[in-house]
Amino acid sequence: MFGWTLHGDGRTVAPGKVVAPGERLNWPATVAMGVQHVVAMFGATFLVPTLTGFPVSTTLLFSGLGTILFLIITGNRLPSYLGSSFAFIAPITAAMAQGAIGxxxxxxxxxxxxxxVVGVVVQVAGLGWVDRLMPPVVAGAIVALIGFNLAPTAWSNFQADGIAATITLVAVILFAVLFRGFLGRISIFLGVIVGFVYSAATGYFGVENPDTGLSPAEVIDQAAWIGLPQFHVPDFASPSTWSTIAMFLPVVLVLVAENVGHVRGVATMTDDSVNRYTGRALIADGVATMAAGAGGGSGTTTYGENIGVMAATRVYSTAVYWVAGAAAIVLAFSPKIGAVFNSIPAGVLGGVTTALYGLIGIIGIKIWVDNRVDFSRPVNQYTAAVALVIGIAGFTMQVEGFEFGGIVIGTVAALVIYHLGNLIARARRTGADDGGPIPAVGQMGGDPEA
Known part of the structure; x- marks a missing residue:
């Protein structure tokens, strides 16, 4: 597992070459690149617990541990950093609003x-069944509604300090459009820093904690440089837990898409044989997410920021990620760092989440564009339209004491509308072939030949 071979002279990457997962540069260069990956994931990984109220240091700890678990389960053949998944923000926010961290x-x-479980099935049967269950129009709708479902939360934070929120939002956009490469990829993190500095300079550094009577600055000052993260225990006994679990389950669809995309991206840049580790990648992310949930951290996923760093450096060595995972674990044992991120004012969060939640939604739309989804077909139109309105409006439904939110209802709606619509289209076509009534052109449109 740890038998990396030295790439070239150990210092440089030859023109037109990449450092493969089983290779490495010399250890000083490997350590430096590992730290660079920590910086790349830092902003987004910290942002998720900051937005949801989860312990920052605990989330960072399980991010590092999850990365190491991922490397072990994939046989040290698939480079990836597992950071906090944005897809968990909506259900965690809803659960935390009721004070239900367990x-x-x-x-x-x-x-x-x-x-x-999906990973085990993929490992045995391949990815074809996933593509049939979630064709692009369905997958895109589900991903989009997860992001847009958070819009009211962004507006609530924005109203706390409109000026700070606007400055933060403008900074995020400017960093994204003015810079290329690494700085452009961490535009959200840089925007938070700008908003944070503005809030501190104008005296709005956050509100006093009513329980402790301490201001954010006092909390940071009193926090120790070294200490244990704050752990929490999951609660499966509460009556509300099972409706909460139902609200979380659609997130699986996002994680599958992210992991599959990550593996295919690495395979394209290194070796097609990497694709055979897709099932292991899903299993590894699942195990890492379960470990995080068992101790109080947020769920994990493969990180696009780190994929960008690999593409820019052409270094795909898994040795780099062992360094990154270890560095994240070390940083997790600094309560002062967690206190700094917990002190970010609501207005700053409102500005950055206005962009961030919208970007999550745009990822879903990008799935439609990349796969050339035909929206002239009514079944595709209604699959997307109904799911998005349910997610944006935040529909809720009570079923025998369980409350289901917009993400669950929208996901079910997308799956039912698409598959039922195409089933009817095929039945109508079969009826026409047997001499039955011929449907009008475009009447259903869900099936490719309907």
């Missing part, structure tokens, strides 16, 4: 377990 953790564990 139920939220139960939901995270359920997602991890289901993802691991």
């Amino acid at each position: 139920s939220a953790l139960a939901g995270i564990i359920a997602v991890g377990l289901l993802l691991a």
